Amino acid sequence: MKKHLVMLAALLMMGTAGANAQGFLGKLKQKAQQAVIGKKATAEISEAVQDESDEPADPSKLAVAAGDDIVPKRKTPTVTWDGTFTPSSASSASALMAELPQLPSAEKMARSTMEERDAYALKIARVVARAEQLQEGANGCSDADMEALRQKWERKVQDMFGLTKEEMAILNDENAPDSKKEPIQQKVMAKIMGGNVNMSEMERFEKMSEKEQEAYIKAHPDFVQKMQKMAMNAGNFSKQMQQTTGALTGYEAKVGQLAQNFAKVITREANHDYSAIGKKYDSKLQKLYEQICGIDDAAKIDALYDEADQLLYNYRLEAAKEYRASLLRLISEHKKFAAEYTRLSREVVASGDLPECAIGRADLNSVIAVGNILDQAYKDLPELQASPVCQETVYELPKSWTFGAWECRGYIGGVNDFKSPGGGGNWPLLAQSAEAGEYAVVENGKFRKINEDELKAINKKADARLKKGANSGTNPPYGVYKSRSGKRVVEYSKTGEIILNGMTTYAPAAFTANPDRLEWIIFDEGKIVKCTYKL
Structure with missing residues (x-):
């Protein structure tokens, strides 16, 4: 099991001593100013310098992440293929990236055959399957890597606070008695403040009334000087700590900003508005589809679908041009993110603050991420409100709840086998409420909230x-x-x-073919819907 390296969580469990000491310095500074120059002037000064502080940064926040945390989490491929295929034989992320297919043209995205789509999907599947194989072979940071890192940071902490290995062991021992910890904690405080700290005097001062404190400061100018010196020492120590941890904290800040900028791009593309295009076609198509659902005459149905499919193709082609450009931007951003993430990580590895294994699987993640975007080319072209199939809602979740699109995906059987949502031999259907931050399942047609353990189990089964x-x-x-x-x-x-006539796609959970119609079940946000396509 990998060892979690929280270096100073126990070290600076100085209890009220540490917290009071830092809070005390700030209060004392204000009291001294009030005693010398008055409250009004003090308030004005405080407002002017409110963003500055010479108090030491809280050393308890100095920590080294666990091996599981400093290595990027694995990306999950979204491409699915119900059959056998041979993964790529490429041995590097760059070679795999080169094997991924190009995005199809807007014309092909608007309308294409199953054969064309399947060939495209298989190319993606071969590449991402190989990326997963390579990820499994690169397990990130080993126990030995993390132990070496732990020892290195422990030595830094010992040097910083002037502690021995034995003293560190006592502070990191949750079962060590306070009688052993307190002298070491005092030693740490002395190191921070630049000398022995008279906690009893500080505590007495804290218990005084405001007037008593001001009078005490006036009567004991040496006390103010001593506290000012302690504050300066604490500020200097804080700077020393920042220098020691600067590489890691700077890395964390840069990666955080990188991720934030990346998330903005993802959100912007996800919210790209295609409604202006849709308005030109939606109402016309809706009228045609309503007519189709109201008749059974095969010749009339064919004639109406001929007209509807031409309109639908025109919409899809127009939307595909914008959609394809959006996907290209996403691919570019994913590649930029991976390259910059790796560059930043290598800088910290080069400085010796993180092991080589911390770079981990970022490049392979990028391959899978780009594969997932390519997989969206045919699947996620924005659809119109008008539906080319006749729809009937067979089950609906409570308000604000939606079905998990990934966890509920799969094939159950015929439409008649889908007698009750999540019933019989069906798997539990996962639902989630983003509003409440809760999860639930639908079993045998009944809605039931679940805990984290059940959620993990369902996710694991869905992946498998x-x-x-x-x-x-x-x-x-x-x-x-x-x-x-x-x-x-x-x-x-x-x-x-x-795939309906080379265009609109559905992912059915159940499917039945009849001579005059096709029927299937889909999950549509918070609804389970039966779809009928007339032949």
């Missing part, structure tokens, strides 16, 4: 299920389905998606 492919021991009926006239084509791909 989706990597494996189809679930419930039932193979999805992949293949090509044609309308009764043969004019329209519906393709059920091994990516787990239904």
Whole structure:
């Protein structure tokens, strides 16, 4: 088990002594000013310098992260393929990145066959599968790496506070009695303040009334001088600490800013507005789809779909041009983020403040992240409100709750097998409320909130299920389905998606083919919806 390296959590458990000492310095400074120049002037000075402080930074915040924390978490691929394939044989992140396919053209994103989409998805799947293999081989920081880092930082702490190895051991021992810890804590305080600290005098001063404190300061000018000297020493010690930890704190700040800027780009692209394009087509298509849902005549259905599909293609092509540009920007930002993250990490590794293993899997994560973006090209092209299928809500969650899109994905069986949400042999359906920060499951049609342990178990099962492919021991009926006239084509791909006439896609949890219609079940935010496409 990796050792968590919290260096000074126990070291500076100085209890009230440490906290009071720092708070005391600030109060004393104000009292001395009030005694000499008056309260009004003191208030004006305080306001002018409120952002400055010569109090020492809290040393208890000096910590070294655990091995699990300093190595980037693994990215999870989103591409799915229900079948066997051979992962790439590339052995580096750069080689894998070069093997990823280019984004399809806007025309192909607007309309393409299952064969074209599957070939594209398989290229991505081969690359990200290999990236996962390489990540598994690079387990990050070993126990030996982290132990060496712990010892290095422990020596720095010992030197900084003038402690022996035995004293460090006592402070880090939760079971050590206070009688052993207190002398060492006093030693630490003396190091911070630049000399022995008379805590009893400070405590007496703290208990005085405001007038008594001002009178005491006037009567004991040496007390003020002594405290001022302590404050200066504490400030100098704080600067020394900042220099010692500067590389790590600077690294943390830079990585934090990098992540913040990156998140802004992701959010901006995610919120890109396609509504202006949609307004030109939505109402026209909605009227056509409503007519289709209201009739059963195959010839009339074909004629209406001919008109609707042309309008839909026009919309998709126009939207795809903007969407493709957005994906290209995201890919560029992911690559920039990975390169800068690695550069910053290498600087700290070069200074000796972090081990080489801390750089970890950032490059491989970037490969998977770019693969995930490429995977969105066909799957997530913004859709219109108008639906090309007839829809019926069969279950709805309480207000503000939504189904977990990833955790609920998979194939259960035929539509009739989906008798009750989360019932029978079905897996529990995960729901979440971002508003309340809670999770729940739907089992046998009943809604039940869950704890963190259950959430982790469901996530683990969902990952295993989706990597494996189809679930419930039932193979999805992949293949090509044609309308009764043969004019329209519906393709059920091994990516787990239904493709309507080369355009709109759905990821069904259940599917049934009938001579005159196709039916399937989907999760749509907080609803379970039955979809019907007339052939």
